[in-house]
Amino acid sequence: MAGNMDAIMLIGDSLTQGGWEPGGFAQRLAYRYARKMDVLNRGLSGYNTEWALEVFKQTFPRNDGGGGGQKVKLLIIWFGANDAVLPPKVQHSPLPKFKENMHTLISLLRSPSSAYHSPHTRLLLITPPPFSSLQRGSILASRTPPEPLDRDQAVTRAYAQAVRELGEEQAIPVVDMYTLLWEGAGGKEEGLDKWMQDGLHVNAAAYEVLYDHIVSTVKTHYPELHPDNLPFVFAPWDEMIRTTDVKGTLQSRYKNV
Amino acid sequence: MAGNMDAIMLIGDSLTQGGWEPGGFAQRLAYRYARKMDVLNRGLSGYNTEWALEVFKQTFPRNDGGGGGQKVKLLIIWFGANDAVLPPKVQHSPLPKFKENMHTLISLLRSPSSAYHSPHTRLLLITPPPFSSLQRGSILASRTPPEPLDRDQAVTRAYAQAVRELGEEQAIPVVDMYTLLWEGAGGKEEGLDKWMQDGLHVNAAAYEVLYDHIVSTVKTHYPELHPDNLPFVFAPWDEMIRTTDVKGTLQSRYKNV
Structure with a gap:
């Protein structure tokens, strides 16, 4: 897109898709980064990493695309809540498979031979949050016919731990929502x-x-992408009312960080 | 961008930029169009149409760009609130100039010879809302030194009327916020x-x-762009848990309407 507006892309499950709710993290980021970076929400309600990998390959800009699209400068990855559901629920991914899928996702972005290799994309991982067995349990129990609880706190915690380990191993910062909320x-x-x-x-x-x-x-990790360090791509109005060079002042201030 | 996610673009002033507030119209559209179309907010606080035209030419995808960018399927245009400010405020555009600028903007999109000619972009105009001389007046009066009221209801109303007329003349639907709020x-x-x-x-x-x-x-006017008539670009999860063809079901359902 002309004007060189970069993007923050969010990938994940319903926790990410719901980020557009009022007060959701997508809404808050979009508000804070207004006129600096777009927020592209690729959250997919109900998805696990197995399915999301296929979507990722159809969503993330390929580096052979000849340009023209937006650059994703920050990719926020938030999976695990559905992978951690218990079998026989179809969304369940065994922990080793979850780790492998997350690893594959990172490799797609970081391997020079990958069609999605994107050295300008900074990564940030989020751990799946705890669930409430009380709330979730009573919702499932009230269905007709009643359903048993489909998650286990220790299991979800292990998926959160896997994300923390992946972050450490790959030197990617992690927002540990599991621990913060717990x-x-x-x-x-x-x-x-x-x-x-x-x-x-x-x-x-x-x-x-x-x-x-x-x-x-x-x-802390990507200060060049902090909103305070990014200019408005186009001049703030209080500069406009002072300038004598309207056209010059209106030139894009896009900073390719 | 791969995956062919189309976009709704919003252009305007602070009323548009503020659309990312919780409950704002950008947030509401982004929530409703999640997984269907992205919302790109190009609102510019404090801008009039004179300045915005220069920005538009640096923001809207040029049709000679070689593709790769997102298609803007719906462009929502909301100007007038700052153009209608009274002189000597710098943002003032006389009514004929405002009309001319709005006309130029439409022509950039509709003239086959324009670099921004975009036959796939549907347009929607919004009239500037009324202002409250009571609230605005008391805020200005409380400044040091006190400032006189910088708007006039009859003037703002005339700018709203100009937008309605432009919509009629150009066969573009108008959401008449002036009248709705008044x-x-x-x-x-x-x-x-x-x-x-x-x-x-x-x-x-x-x-x-x-x-x-x-x-x-x-x-009413662009039913093909109504959220109920656009598919999720990627399958809903309740299809995923039933399918026996995971990879096939995960193929993009992008509809180029």
Whole structure:
């Protein structure tokens, strides 16, 4: 696109798709990065990493595309909540498969031989949040016929741990939503109500925690992408009312960081 | 971008830039069009049409760009609030100049000889909203030194009227925010509080009115772009858990309407 507006891309499951809710992390990022970077939400409700990998290859700009598209300068990756569902639910990915898929995703971006090799894309991982067995359990129990609980806290915790390890191994910063929400809940399922809509999907308070940690993580690890360090691509109005060179002042200030 | 995700582009002033607020019309559109079309907000706080035209030429995809970028299928144009400010404020554009600039903008998109000619882009105009002389007046009066009121309701109304006329003349649908908010206020400045943050910028209630009218206008005039008529570009999860052809089901369903 002309004007060289870069993008932040979000990939993940319903927690990411729901980021466009009022107070969601996509909405907050879009507001904060207005006139600096676009936010492209590629969240896919109900998806696991197995399915998402196929979509990624159809969504992320290929480096043989001849340009013209936006550059994704920051890719935020948030999977695990559905991979961690218990069998026989179809979305279940065994932990080794989840790790392999996450590894494949990173390799697609980082291997020079990959069609998606993208050295200008900074990465950020998010761990899956805890779920509330109380809320989720009562929703499933109220269905006709009643369904058993489809997640296990220790299992979800292991998927979060896998994301932390991947971050360490690959030197990618991680926002550890699992730990942030669990500790914020006082380490008790009863405490999770404050973060949850329905036991699985987080609310605006949890998204605010996420947003704050994304911005502070960007500040530490990718300061060139922090909103305070990116110019408005086009001049702020208070410069416009002072300038004597209207056309010159209106030239794009896009910074290819 | 691969995956062929089309875009809705918003151009305008601070009323548009603020569309990313929680409950703003950009947030609401992004939520509703998730997995169907991206929302690209090109709102420029404080801008008039004179400045915005220069930015448009650097922002809107040129048709000689060789492809690769997203197609803007819907362009929502919302100017007038700053053009209608009274002189000597620098943002003032006389009414004939405002009309000319709006006309130029449309011509850039519709003239076959234009570098921005874009037959696949549907257009939608929004009239500038009323301002509250009570709220705006008291904010300006409280400045040091106090400033006089910088807008006139009859003037803003004339700019709204110009947008309505342009829509009629060019056969472009118009969401008449001026009339919607004014009538919703009982035709009295005192009633405008319910729509306003500060006398100029509208609140989430007004953005909801706007969003609802955008969606219903799209339904009437561009039904192929109504969210109910666009598929998720990638399969919903409840299809995924039933399919026996995972890879086939995950192929992009992008519809070039």
